[in-house]
Amino acid sequence: MKTKYMNPYLAGVLLGLVLLAAFYFSGRGLGASGAMKRVLVESVYTVAPEHALKSDFYHKYVGPDKNPIHSWLVYEMLGVILGGFLSGALAGRLKIKVEHSPKITSRKRLWLALTGGILFGYGSQLGRGCTSGAALTGMAVLSVAGFLTMVSIFGTAFILAYFFRKNWI
Amino acid sequence: MGPLIPNEVLDPGWNFLIAFIVGIGFGFALEQAGFSSSRKLAGMFYGYDTVVLKVFFTAGIVGMMGLLYLSLFDMIDLTLVWVNPTFLWSAIVGGIIMGAGFIIGGFCPGTSACAAAIGKIDGLVFLGGIFVGIFLFAETFPLVKKLYLAHPMGPIKMSELLHVSQGFVVLLVVIIASFMFWLGEWAEKKFPREEY
Numbered sequence: 161m162k163t164k165y166m167n168p169y170l171a172g173v174l175l176g177l178v179l180l181a182a183f184y185f186s187g188r189g190l191g192a193s194g195a196m197k198r199v200l201v202e203s204v205y206t207v208a209p210e211h212a213l214k215s216d217f218y219h220k221y222v223g224p225d226k227n228p229i230h231s232w233l234v235y236e237m238l239g240v241i242l243g244g245f246l247s248g249a250l251a252g253r254l255k256i257k258v259e260h261s262p263k264i265t266s267r268k269r270l271w272l273a274l275t276g277g278i279l280f281g282y283g284s285q286l287g288r289g290c291t292s293g294a295a296l297t298g299m300a301v302l303s304v305a306g307f308l309t310m311v312s313i314f315g316t317a318f319i320l321a322y323f324f325r326k327n328w329i
Numbered sequence: 330m331g332p333l334i335p336n337e338v339l340d341p342g343w344n345f346l347i348a349f350i351v352g353i354g355f356g357f358a359l360e361q362a363g364f365s366s367s368r369k370l371a372g373m374f375y376g377y378d379t380v381v382l383k384v385f386f387t388a389g390i391v392g393m394m395g396l397l398y399l400s401l402f403d404m405i406d407l408t409l410v411w412v413n414p415t416f417l418w419s420a421i422v423g424g425i426i427m428g429a430g431f432i433i434g435g436f437c438p439g440t441s442a443c444a445a446a447i448g449k450i451d452g453l454v455f456l457g458g459i460f461v462g463i464f465l466f467a468e469t470f471p472l473v474k475k476l477y478l479a480h481p482m483g484p485i486k487m488s489e490l491l492h493v494s495q496g497f498v499v500l501l502v503v504i505i506a507s508f509m510f511w512l513g514e515w516a517e518k519k520f521p522r523e524e525y
Contacts, residue, residue, distance in 0.1 A: 164524070165369075168383035169510075171362035175384060176391020178354035183396055184404075185339070185347045187332030188411045190355055192439035193459065200463050217470040235345040239352020240439060241446045246353070247360035248447030256448040259367055273367075273451040276434015277441065277458020278465065280427050284438060285466035286477060287423020288413060291437040292355075294420070296385065298413050300392030302486040302498050305415035312424020314373075317432040321374035324432050328371040329522075 179300055189297025193284035195237035202229040263326050272327060331405040356443055365444040367435030367451060374432060377522040379513030386506040393499050417480035
């Protein structure tokens with residue numbers, strides 16, 4: 161197949177080396193949803209500090225000498241946005257658009273994206289990390305949780321794929 | 330010996346700069362692979378584009394083999410590398426919810442940020458959805474706390490669970506992944522589609 165993207169195996173090696181660098185320098189792997197959690201926690205703490213301090217969930221991250229947004233993952237995600245932008249710029253892919261199957265409207269695609277995002281956000285907190293933090297990084301350190309989460313995410317998507325085929329093909 | 334910062338070889342003041350640089354590499358690799366396109370990502374589940382499988386498992390294998398070799402050459406102390414703890418039921422149920430989110434929304438958190446960075450509005454909306462989802466989890470946490478903490482197994486590795494060496498687990502993953510790569514190449518020929 162002719163493609164405008166990098167060879168997938170080469171891109172995989174590149175991603176693997178980035179992951180390895182994270183382990184070698186910082187003793188931890190990659191992540192994404194954790195950064196979003198910290199931004200949310202910081203926002204809730206700013207808007208409703210008392211609520212955050214009382215909450216079973218937020219209180220672990222907030223307090224007088226804690227700064228939830230000042231975290232490894234937040235800086236890493238800022239890098240991801242810059243790295244993605246640079247790659248897109250080099251490849252001539254910077255374009256404002258809604259990508260969707262010709263069988264559905266942009267509006268429907270955006271509703272599906274929102275729904276999927278909500279589910280992924282919720283699931284990532286229950287599962288203690290997403291595809292990068294729990295599945296990929298977990299798999300690389302051979303953690304049982306990593307393998308379980310990976311099989312669970314991809315298995316479910318495969319099982320449900322038939323019902324959502326019109327949105328993609 | 331690594332990991333350089335936990336092992337105090339490098340001053341912790343460098344940690345956030347390293348995070349930022351690692352992030353640039355992460356985002357660059359994801360976008361180059363085509364992970365900024367939801368239809369390319371979803372192709373995995375219909376066989377017309379298995380880039381997710383190829384990139385994910387290649388990266389995983391490079392990561393796990395790299396860690397293994399670095400530790401064999403005494404270049405990294407694996408006891409200082411963070412291993413995510415296993416809570417059996419939350420890992421499974423969380424994964425199921427994420428899997429549903431993946432096939433409905435077409436992204437995962439990292440890839441949606443990448444897509445948003447090159448101007449995909451669907452990526453940006455997915456990203457917004459993630460914040461809503463995390464907020465819902467945070468606010469309903471007392472209701473799911475029991476499930477969240479059920480069946481804790483600690484930071485257990487596959488090698489400990491199966492009572493085999495780490496190298497053997499890596500070998501198994503390499504064999505399984507090679508078979509899946511072959512399957513992926515076969516599927517792309519069987520269900521060909523123009524690239525999106």
